[in-house]
Amino acid sequence: MHNSTKLGLLSFIVCCFWGLNLKAQQEFTVNAVVFEKNSKIRLTEATVFNKRNKYVALTNGIGLFNIKAAVGDTLVVTKLYYDDAKIVVGFSKDMVVNLTKNTNMLDEIVVNKTRVIDEIKKDYKGGVPTGKVSVLSFLSPLSAIYGLTSRDGQNARRFSRYYNNELQQSHVDAFFNKSIVSSNTGLKGKELDDFMFNYRPDYEKSKNWTTYDGIKWIKDSYKKYSDTAKKVN
Known part of the structure; x- marks a missing residue:
C-alpha cells in the first residue's frame, strides 16, 4: 500500500472518530x-x-x-x-x-403520621378531623361560622397547614437535595448532611427560583461553608 493511500485511510479513520465524538457531545x-x-x-x-x-x-x-x-x-x-x-x-x-420505593423511609413516615394523629387527639380530644362543615351550614351562616371555629374545624385547618408545609418542603427539595448539592460541592457523608442542615433555604426565599438561582445559592453557601471551615482550622 502506498504511503499516500495509508495516509488517506488514517485521515478517514481519524475523521470518523472525530465525527462520532462530536455527535456524542x-x-x-x-x-x-x-x-x-x-x-x-x-x-x-x-x-x-x-x-x-x-x-x-x-x-x-x-x-x-x-x-x-x-x-x-x-x-x-x-x-x-x-x-x-x-x-x-x-x-x-x-x-x-x-x-424503587424506599421501604425504610415509608416505615418512618407511617410512624410520624401516627404521632401527628395522636398529638391532635391529645390536643383536641375530637378524633381525626373530617374537615366537613355541618349540613346546617347551608341553612344558617351562623352554623357555618361555628363549623369553622369548632374543634373539628381547628383540626382540619391543622392538617391543612401540615399538608401545605409538606408541599413547600417538596418545592425546596427540587433545588436543594443531596444529589444536586453533592454534585456542586463535592461534599459527602457527614459534611454533606451538616451543610444541608445549615444552609437549606426556606420556601419564601426559593419559591420563585429558577435552576440557575438554586445552583447559585448552593455555590455561594458552599463558599461561606468553606471560609468558615478554614477559620476554625
Whole structure:
C-alpha cells in the first residue's frame, strides 16, 4: 500500500472518530417518563439532574419530563420516599425510568403520621378531623361560622397547614437535595448532611427560583461553608 493511500485511510479513520465524538457531545432534548417500579403509577414532581451540564427538570402531572443532554451524560432521578436512580443517556431521545420505593423511609413516615394523629387527639380530644362543615351550614351562616371555629374545624385547618408545609418542603427539595448539592460541592457523608442542615433555604426565599438561582445559592453557601471551615482550622 502506498504511503499516500495509508495516509488517506488514517485521515478517514481519524475523521470518523472525530465525527462520532462530536455527535456524542452534541446536546439534544431527552423526553422521558418516570414510573414507580413494577407498577403503572407515574411519579410526579421527581427531580432530574444532569451531572454534566447541571440542568434540572421536574416531572409533570403525568410523570413526564424533558431535559437537555448529550450521549454519555448521567441523569440522576430523585423523589422523596424513593431510591435515587442514575441513568446514562444513549442515542435514543425517549426513555423510561423506574424508581424503587424506599421501604425504610415509608416505615418512618407511617410512624410520624401516627404521632401527628395522636398529638391532635391529645390536643383536641375530637378524633381525626373530617374537615366537613355541618349540613346546617347551608341553612344558617351562623352554623357555618361555628363549623369553622369548632374543634373539628381547628383540626382540619391543622392538617391543612401540615399538608401545605409538606408541599413547600417538596418545592425546596427540587433545588436543594443531596444529589444536586453533592454534585456542586463535592461534599459527602457527614459534611454533606451538616451543610444541608445549615444552609437549606426556606420556601419564601426559593419559591420563585429558577435552576440557575438554586445552583447559585448552593455555590455561594458552599463558599461561606468553606471560609468558615478554614477559620476554625
